[in-house]
Amino acid sequence: MIQSQRPPVRRIAFPILIALSISHCLNDMLQSVISATYPLFKDDLSLSFAQIGLITLVYQMSASVFQPLMGLFFDKRPIAWSLPIGMSFTLVGILNLAFATNLYWLMASVFVVGIGSSVLHPEASRITFLASGGKRGLAQSLFQVGGNLGGSLGPLLVALLVAPYGRHHIALFSIFAVAAILVMIPICRWFSAYLNHLKKRPAIAEREVARPLSSRMTSFAIIILLILIFSKYIYMASLTSYYTFYLIHKFGVSIQQSQLFLFVFLVATALGTLIGGPVGDKIGRKYVIWVSILGTAPFSLLMPHVGLLWTVVLSFCVGLILSSAFPAILLYAQELLPNKLGLISGLFFGFAFGIAGIASAVLGNMADMFGIESVYNVCAFMPLLGLVAWFLPDLKKAQG
Structure with missing residues (x-):
């Protein structure tokens, strides 16, 4: 059991972090x-x-739903x-996705892909934390930017490899x-060597790390964080799932062009992710959270009311800041629960995916009933929920 979660190296292990980032890139590309x-x-269909x-x-x-369960199990x-x-689950799901001929087969395929994630x-x-050498923001950003980069490459590769030739070419992604x-x-x-090291030194494995806040304040802070996740991922869902349809409907672009514009937005999310972690190391996580979510509001509120060029520009700004x-x-x-890294990671990734x-x-039902443009008129207000970040405790002061 990994309780202390102490990094096994004193300096950041860049080769492992790069491999993790590439793995995340390939995984999220497939997703x-x-x-x-x-x-x-x-x-x-x-x-x-x-x-x-x-x-x-x-x-x-x-x-x-499976993410916090997996995190708790592996804790x-x-x-x-x-x-x-x-990743083997993802491989099986992608191959099935390429040849699905009805809605139920399609849903079963995406379900299996989701298990891999x-x-x-x-x-x-x-x-990523274990290999961070204490530079947690930098390490997490390196890991996360791989995912964002992969998420941006997926639509681009679909536009190049699948859209012109038919959806059976999705099978090509099994190579990735x-x-x-x-x-x-x-x-x-590397992880196996770390686990073997813990087995030889059980005193380290069982050592507890003190929490920075009381149980009551920890619960309060987690609720605030989940509200912020709620705000962020509802707006992100409107872009990742329906942005292409919005561009096709409002501006008459082709499917291939819409996927290229989606790629621009997703590249911006990769850049923003790379910036967020190191900046948080220096000025504190609370202030990055505050600025990134609330700071998106001016751009999201303006986007439904401009032309194609400014829509693409504003979507880039939204992706850069919000991510x-x-x-x-x-x-x-x-940092609130340093002894439950797997559970916390699974909970927050899982909650983000679930909300999305x-x-x-x-939003799909809303688009059917009121039109695709109504989705963006309503979701534009979601970043205003970033105001609740004001109530987050400052962990730097609590730990100081």
Whole structure:
């Protein structure tokens, strides 16, 4: 059992962190294939927006409900080779996705892909901390930026490899799943060596780390963080699931062009993620959270009322600012409960995915009933919930 979660190295282990970032990149690239191929499935299988939302809900629930359970399980019984096991589920799901011929097969495929994600995120987040050498913000940002980069590459590769040739070409992405398993091998060996080190020194393994806040204040802070996640991921769901449809409907762009504009937004999220962690190390996580969510509001409120060029520019600004919040939120939560890294990572990744899934289903129904533009007129106000960040305790003062 890993209780102390002390980094096994005194200096940051960049080779392991780079491998983790690449693994996260490949994993999230495969995950993003699902939403990037929605227009193709919508046309081929004559799906409604409500059914698109249902597919997203099934995927997100698989990728969210299992995450805290996986995190809690591996907190108690760590397995060195858990990452390749999870990626094997993703591989099977992607191959099924390529050949699904009806809604139920499609939902089963995305469910299996989601299980792979539910293993990777809490486990890779734990190993990221162990390899951080104390530079947690930098390490988490390196890990997270891999995911954001992968999420941005997925739609681009779909536009290049799948959209012109048909959705059966989704099977090509199985090559990336195999590559991810190969990249994970040195990570697993490193983690196995760490676990063996703990077995030889049980006193270290059982050492508890003090919490910075009382149990009551810890619970209060976690509730605030979950509200912020709620705000962030409802708005993110409107962009990742329906941005292409919005651009096609409002500006008459092609499917391929819409996916390229989605790529611009997702690249911005990668840049913002890379910035958020190190800045949080220097000025405090609370202030990064405060600025990143509330600071998105002016851009989100303006975006539904401008032309195509400014829509793309504003979506880039939204992605850059809003994405810097998640590394800071996750690290803040991990610092609240330093002995439950897997559980906390799974809870926050899982809650984020779950909110995104439910939001996608609700927004899909809204788009069917009131039109796709109504989605952005309503969701534009969600970043204003960032005001609740004011109530977060300052952990730097609490620890000082």
